[in-house]
Amino acid sequence: xxxxxxxxxxxxxxxxxxxxxxxxxxxxxxxxxxxxxxxxxxxxxxxxxxxxxxxxxxxxxxxxxxxxxxxxxxxxxxxxxxxxxxxxxxxxxxxxxxxxxxxxxxxxxxxxxxxxxxxxxxxxxxxxxxxxxxxxxxxxxxxxxxxxxxxxxxxxxxxxxxxxxxxxxxxxxxxxxxxxxxxxxxxxxxxxxxxxxxxxxxxxxxxxxxxxxxxxxxxxxxxxxxxxxxxxxxxxxxxxxxxxxxxxxxxxxxxxxxxxxxxxxxxxxxxxxxx
Numbered sequence: 001x002x003x004x005x006x007x008x009x010x011x012x013x014x015x016x017x018x019x020x021x022x023x024x025x026x027x028x029x030x031x032x033x034x035x036x037x038x039x040x041x042x043x044x045x046x047x048x049x050x051x052x053x054x055x056x057x058x059x060x061x062x063x064x065x066x067x068x069x070x071x072x073x074x075x076x077x078x079x080x081x082x083x084x085x086x087x088x089x090x091x092x093x094x095x096x097x098x099x100x101x102x103x104x105x106x107x108x109x110x111x112x113x114x115x116x117x118x119x120x121x122x123x124x125x126x127x128x129x130x131x132x133x134x135x136x137x138x139x140x141x142x143x144x145x146x147x148x149x150x151x152x153x154x155x156x157x158x159x160x161x162x163x164x165x166x167x168x169x170x171x172x173x174x175x176x177x178x179x180x181x182x183x184x185x186x187x188x189x190x191x192x193x194x195x196x197x198x199x200x201x202x203x204x205x206x207x208x209x210x211x212x213x214x215x216x217x218x219x220x221x222x223x224x225x226x227x228x229x230x231x232x233x234x235x236x237x238x239x240x241x242x243x244x245x246x247x248x249x250x251x252x253x254x255x256x257x258x259x260x261x262x263x264x265x266x267x268x269x270x271x272x273x274x275x
Contacts, residue, residue, distance in 0.1 A: 017066035028224040044221035090168040091161030099145040106141035131159040151182030
């Protein structure tokens, strides 16, 4: 299934992307486009290919087949200088927040500014305060990550992700490990970045309540390919049994718990087990 941007020139586009690991195909001919200012939420069970898809888009992996276009640039064919320029167009909120424990909150937010710009330190300090204000944590600039909660660390991670004013922000399980209130705070930040700054968001999550709150479109990945895409309302009463099983959290259904493809007894005792 092709996931097309609603209107206009897509800011993110994947064309025929395939990815293999040790001969196993993890992504199967992915075609995806996302419009500027859109929030696309990608859902799917563990092992369906969500993380691999995200890592391929941000350049952690190179697709074995296909191309990734970010704001019109083919990231797969870019040299080191062009790739650095392309990567400055997006920010990433990692699942754990991925803050450096030896740096203060402010130093974590400042890191991309100091690594990728020659801004005067006074300007850097102003931007730190501005970005922390956006996530409601301006007074926490001098604390260490160990001194703040998990939800706060996620918000600091988001402040760092938007430090360079990216056009796109990628979120990897932003609500993982958070209580419902902290999840709602992160969700509202995603919405605010879209409505106030026009940021495009691609969110990978298992959290259906969060997906329903923030998404313009939802796309479900299963077994390395998209099987359903549409506005959130399309996922409230899905007809596809695979989508229904995931959305309703059912133990029984077409999506198996077991993902191993080899025979159990053969794997335990060798080929003679089948004789």
